[in-house]
Amino acid sequence: MQLVVARIGRAHGIKGEVTVEVRTDEPELRLGPGAVLATEPAGTGPLTIETGRVHSGRLLLRFEGVRDRSAAEALRNTLLIAEVDPAELPDDPEEFYDHQLMDLDVVLGDGTEIGRITEISHLPSQDLFIVERPDGSEVMIPFVEEIVTEIDLEEQRIVIAPPPGLIDESEAEVASARDAEGAEEDADPAGTGEDGARKDASDHVQKGDA
Incomplete structure (x- = not known):
């Protein structure tokens, strides 16, 4: 891979x-x-x-x-x-390679389906999961422990506990990955920052703090 x-x-x-x-x-x-x-x-x-x-x-x-x-x-x-060997895993149990998380189902604690991860955006402040919802819209889920409560690679799912407004009410959180990348390029037009974005970004992510 x-x-x-x-x-x-x-x-x-x-x-x-x-x-x-x-x-x-x-x-x-x-x-x-x-x-x-x-x-x-x-x-x-x-x-x-x-x-x-x-x-x-x-x-x-x-x-x-x-x-x-x-x-x-x-x-x-x-x-x-x-x-990279697809079987290779990061040393830190709190870290995951992007390919491990792509296409995982995203659900709430009660099993309610939110969507599936289609992209991972690596921003300077945090990593974001770009989740495609069943209706075709996208929502950005910050990869922080307060929101991402469980990652089950065996069951191929991620459980989240979103704050009010993250999923349904805040249009600011619903965007395409291209919008996220564009905002980063505006902030760093030379593309020389230490953090990348989208699929040609850091090859693994770590759960952060909110």
Whole structure:
């Protein structure tokens, strides 16, 4: 299974380094020297990481064969894709890979059906489940412990305890994933923030605090 783990940003310096927008919570594992990554667009890769370092809080990578600023700049906005064993699980029991949660049923504590997860949006403040309701509308469910009370992978369902207005009354909470992504791009037009959005985001999520 392939997961997007990073997006290449602008060139840094003149020796082929690039800034990287990390899309994984395990950069040491996914983005270490020697890692061979597929790319999107596919013709750009595969790319092999030669060196990596942190500079001013941002990860810088150099790839084999990329030796100058022009070559590094040509990689800008390329997605880096890692091959991951579908059976692999995060070390933290409170974390889940996106693919584990996609298409799970979302229900209330009494079994009332809300919908199913069609996307996971990774925003700077929290992760959101984009849930498609039976009528085709969408609702955004914050992945925080006060709201998401149970995740049962065996039963393929998530139980939620939504606050008043989250599901039925607040139009502000009902939006498409494209709207959520657009808002993030407006806030970070260069696309260089540490948190990504939508399906090419961090490859796993962690339940947060409200």
